[in-house]
Amino acid sequence: MITRSQIKLIKSLQIKKFRQKEGLFIVEGAKSLQELLLSDFNIKKLYLTHQFINQYEKSLKRFQSIIETVTEKELEEAGSFTSNNAGIAMVEIKPNSPFGFGEREYILALDSVNDPGNLGTIIRVADWYGISKIVCSENTVDFYNSKVITATMGSFTRVRLFYTSLPDFIKKARVKVIGAELEGKNIYQFSFPDSGLIVLGSEANGLTPDVKKLITDHISIPRYGNAESLNVGVAAAVFCDNLRRFQGLS
Amino acid sequence: MITRSQIKLIKSLQIKKFRQKEGLFIVEGAKSLQELLLSDFNIKKLYLTHQFINQYEKSLKRFQSIIETVTEKELEEAGSFTSNNAGIAMVEIKPNSPFGFGEREYILALDSVNDPGNLGTIIRVADWYGISKIVCSENTVDFYNSKVITATMGSFTRVRLFYTSLPDFIKKARVKVIGAELEGKNIYQFSFPDSGLIVLGSEANGLTPDVKKLITDHISIPRYGNAESLNVGVAAAVFCDNLRRFQGLS
Numbered sequence: 001m002i003t004r005s006q007i008k009l010i011k012s013l014q015i016k017k018f019r020q021k022e023g024l025f026i027v028e029g030a031k032s033l034q035e036l037l038l039s040d041f042n043i044k045k046l047y048l049t050h051q052f053i054n055q056y057e058k059s060l061k062r063f064q065s066i067i068e069t070v071t072e073k074e075l076e077e078a079g080s081f082t083s084n085n086a087g088i089a090m091v092e093i094k095p096n097s098p099f100g101f102g103e104r105e106y107i108l109a110l111d112s113v114n115d116p117g118n119l120g121t122i123i124r125v126a127d128w129y130g131i132s133k134i135v136c137s138e139n140t141v142d143f144y145n146s147k148v149i150t151a152t153m154g155s156f157t158r159v160r161l162f163y164t165s166l167p168d169f170i171k172k173a174r175v176k177v178i179g180a181e182l183e184g185k186n187i188y189q190f191s192f193p194d195s196g197l198i199v200l201g202s203e204a205n206g207l208t209p210d211v212k213k214l215i216t217d218h219i220s221i222p223r224y225g226n227a228e229s230l231n232v233g234v235a236a237a238v239f240c241d242n243l244r245r246f247q248g249l250s
Numbered sequence: 251m252i253t254r255s256q257i258k259l260i261k262s263l264q265i266k267k268f269r270q271k272e273g274l275f276i277v278e279g280a281k282s283l284q285e286l287l288l289s290d291f292n293i294k295k296l297y298l299t300h301q302f303i304n305q306y307e308k309s310l311k312r313f314q315s316i317i318e319t320v321t322e323k324e325l326e327e328a329g330s331f332t333s334n335n336a337g338i339a340m341v342e343i344k345p346n347s348p349f350g351f352g353e354r355e356y357i358l359a360l361d362s363v364n365d366p367g368n369l370g371t372i373i374r375v376a377d378w379y380g381i382s383k384i385v386c387s388e389n390t391v392d393f394y395n396s397k398v399i400t401a402t403m404g405s406f407t408r409v410r411l412f413y414t415s416l417p418d419f420i421k422k423a424r425v426k427v428i429g430a431e432l433e434g435k436n437i438y439q440f441s442f443p444d445s446g447l448i449v450l451g452s453e454a455n456g457l458t459p460d461v462k463k464l465i466t467d468h469i470s471i472p473r474y475g476n477a478e479s480l481n482v483g484v485a486a487a488v489f490c491d492n493l494r495r496f497q498g499l500s
Contacts, residue, residue, distance in 0.1 A: 117367070121481055130474030155477045188495045224380030224494055227405045231371055234487040237480070241488045242495075244474055245438045 002047055002070055007078045010088060014080060016142050023093050025144035028079045030086035035154030037063070041091050047075065048087035080146055093144055096163055099133050101175055101195055106243060108134045109199040111166055111211045113232055116141050120151020121233030122200070127155035129240035134159060135197075137166045137208070166199075170214045173197055177216045179207055180235050184218035187239070192246045198239050203232050252297055252320055257328045260338060264330060266392050273343050275394035278329045280336035285404030287313070291341050297325065298337035330396055343394055346413055349383050351425055351445055356493060358384045359449040361416055361461045363482055366391050370401020371483030372450070377405035379490035384409060385447075387416045387458075416449075420464045423447055427466045429457055430485050434468035437489070442496045448489050453482050 002010070012018035013026045024044060027036050030052065036043065037059040046063055047070045053060060060067065075084040101107060108126055113119055119141050126134055141148060143161045152159075162169075170177055176196040199215065201207035207215070221230065221238050230238070252260075262268035263276045274294060277286050280302065286293065287309040296313055297320045303310060310317065325334040351357060358376055363369055369391050376384055391398060393411045402409075412419075420427055426446040449465065451457035457465070471480065471488050480488070 121484065124477050124481065125484060127475045127477035128471075128473055128480055132475070153478065158476055188498060221378075221491065222494065222498075223378055225377045225382070226408055227374050227377035228403065230378055230487070231374065231483070233481070234371065234375060234484055237484040237488055238491045241471065241491065244472065245492075248438060248472075 002068065002074050002078050006045075006047075010078045010090065013090070014146060016145070019093065019142070019144050024090050025093055025149070026079070026146055027089040027091055027149055028075075028081050028087075028146060029084055029150060031154050032149060032152075032156070033087055033089060034059075035157045036089055036091065039157035041094070041157065043089055043091050045090040046087060047078070047089070049075070049085055052086040097160075098162055098164065099135075099160060101173065104194045105133075106131055106195060107197050108236065109166055109169070109197050110134060110136045110140045111199060111201040111207050112137050112205065113140045113200065113202055115232075116145045116147035117151050118203075118231065118233045119143070119145075120148045120153075120156075122236045123148070123152040123159045123161075124155040125233065125237045125240055126159050127152075129237075129244055131240060132159055134161050135166065135169050136161055136163045137211075138163055166208075167210045167214060170197065170199075170211070177214055178239075179212065179215035179218050180239055181206065181215075181218045181220055182229065184220040186222050187219050187242050188222065190217070190219055190242070190246070191250075192243050198236075198243070200232050200236055200239070203229055252318065252324045252328050256295075256297075260328045260340065263340070264396060266395070269343065269392070269394050274340050275343055275399070276329070276396055277339040277341055277399055278325075278331050278337075278396060279334055279400060281404050282399060282402075282406070283337050283339060284309070285407045286339055286341065289407035291344070291407065293339055293341050295340040296337060297328070297339070299325070299335055302336045347410075348412055348414065349385075349410060351423060354444045355383075356381055356445060357447050358486065358490075359416055359419070359447050359461075360384060360386045360390045361449060361451040361457050362387050362455065363390045363450065363452055365482075366395045366397035367401050368453075368481065368483045369393070369395075370398045370403075370406075372486045373398070373402040373409045373411075374405040375483065375487045375490060376409050377402075379487075379494055381490060382409055384411050385416065385419050386411055386413045387461075388413055416458075417460045417464060420447065420449075420461070427464055428489075429462065429465035429468050430489055431456065431465075431468045431470055432479065434470040436472050437469050437492050438472065440467070440469050440492070440496075441500075442493050448486075448493070450482050450486055450489070453479055
């Protein structure tokens with residue numbers, strides 16, 4: 001059973017202010033939970049259906065003491081999913097730890113990306129293309145937003161995010177800074193350097209002026225039709241795809 | 251002003267059954283409306299704010315007789331946007347007309363794509379890469395769903411969709427049938443033929459068996475990390491990008 005006060009806590013974690021106060025976030029649904037159980041996140045509480053418990057008995061062994069058996073109806077009342085036959089986890093937020101560049105490494109940088117679905121898609125894309133670090137401007141949507149977590153389809157367990165001042169990060173990075181822009185050199189003709197930062201801006205406004213000044217390579221995806229722009233998740237994928245293809249052929 | 255009965259009609263058009271009964275769909279928000287005004291869609295009614303009317307005076311001249319001036323509050327009550335300072339249009343649905351292949355043409359095929367945001371993204375991607383036709387299985391989400399229209403960012407005016415039995419369409423097409431699959435040949439090494447059909451399935455289930463049987467080229471986007479799959483909108487973009495890049499270099 002989930003008590004009233006637990007439901008209230010879970011619901012409050014939909015809001016960033018309360019996530020920060022409690023140091024907790026929630027993970028919902030079968031796919032995300034499966035990946036969570038295999039990750040190094042510190043899980044505080046698992047509200048799970050009988051069905052999910054039976055199906056993942058082995059992975060759940062070490063979590064016995066924090067499992068609460070609940071019904072689908074309780075999950076749907078407490079969580080944000082209209083249907084959830086698996087569970088909800090309450091998980092500890094990780095510290096916002098800085099990172100730098102490894103050898104021959106590519107990192108993604110997000111400049112004011114507001115939409116949680118887009119951030120989730122970008123994390124999933126990064127995970128597909130083997131990019132494990134994303135640096136985000138402070139006004140980029142919160143990683144621990146439950147819509148972000150859900151949209152990553154489990155990739156939130158494998159990609160590290162660091163929120164900071166992008167201009168400061170870029171100035172310290174000492175790598176090529178590749179900006180995804182509408183007016184730039186054709187990505188099909190671009191020789192990707194050994195390592196670099198790929199910077200993506202918001203769909204509505206592109207890169208912010210302070211970031212734009214620091215771009216060393218302004219690169220565009222060629223357009224063959226009439227759409228004004230591409231979704232930022234899509235642009236991230238096309239950049240990663242061109243990078244990996246270039247590296248594979250060179 | 252929007253009358254009670256008009257609000258009821260607009261709201262009913264959120265549901266496919268009522269769209270089909272009335273032969274109408276709705277378009278909301280500034281970007282979609284701007285593109286709609288320039289398109290060949292038959293607009294039946296425009297509910298617009300003063301602000302939008304002043305800004306697009308010229309494009310609106312020929313629509314004088316069907317414009318109703320409304321407030322933002324009325325738009326938000328009638329429509330699906332939480333904020334809308336532009337307007338809502340009621341527009342005639344086009345007939346579901348078949349199409350075939352032009353010379354050296356690529357068409358996208360969608361096999362059971364359910365998510366309206368994904369369909370909208372795919373239409374926008376097609377428009378960016380100069381692909382103007384998408385054939386959809388009958389169970390693919392309805393083009394005229396207002397979430398689809400909104401997610402296209404105006405590209406719904408430039409891309410034609412045709413709903414039909416995919417196996418029947420493929421059998422008649424006489425082109426190479428390229429399936430986006432998890433297990434297939436590396437897309438980076440694929441020589442795209444002069445024309446072809448690129449078939450994308452649902453994220454959850456991939457291609458349906460009857461469609462899979464008809465694929466001539468099973469093609470995959472190489473994976474470098476650990477995500478299990480890519481979002482279907484993202485996969486569509488990576489396929490179109492590889493196609494145009496191949497054509498540009500060959």
